Amino acid sequence: MPSSSPLRRRFLPRTRDGRIVTFIFAALFMLAMPPVTHAFLNRIEPSFFGVPFLYAALFVVYAALIAVLILAYRRGL
Numbered sequence: 001m002p003s004s005s006p007l008r009r010r011f012l013p014r015t016r017d018g019r020i021v022t023f024i025f026a027a028l029f030m031l032a033m034p035p036v037t038h039a040f041l042n043r044i045e046p047s048f049f050g051v052p053f054l055y056a057a058l059f060v061v062y063a064a065l066i067a068v069l070i071l072a073y074r075r076g077l
Contacts, residue, residue: 018077025068031061 043053
């Protein structure tokens with residue numbers, strides 16, 4: 001392998017779309033972490049179709065995370 005080619009890190013996004021998708025994924029992932037979940041999403045009283053608000057909110061967050069991963073895969077990022 002020629003040493004003249006610079007080494008590129010593969011874990012850093014190289015394109016603008018890659019940076020945007022990475023930021024969206026990280027922001028959504030923070031919504032599923034305990035400080036945010038315990039502070040804002042920890043509601044039991046309002047329920048959606050018999051499911052407590054916490055579980056419904058986490059389902060929406062996880063579904064959005066999966067949607068971002070599918071979007072990144074389809075764009076080839």
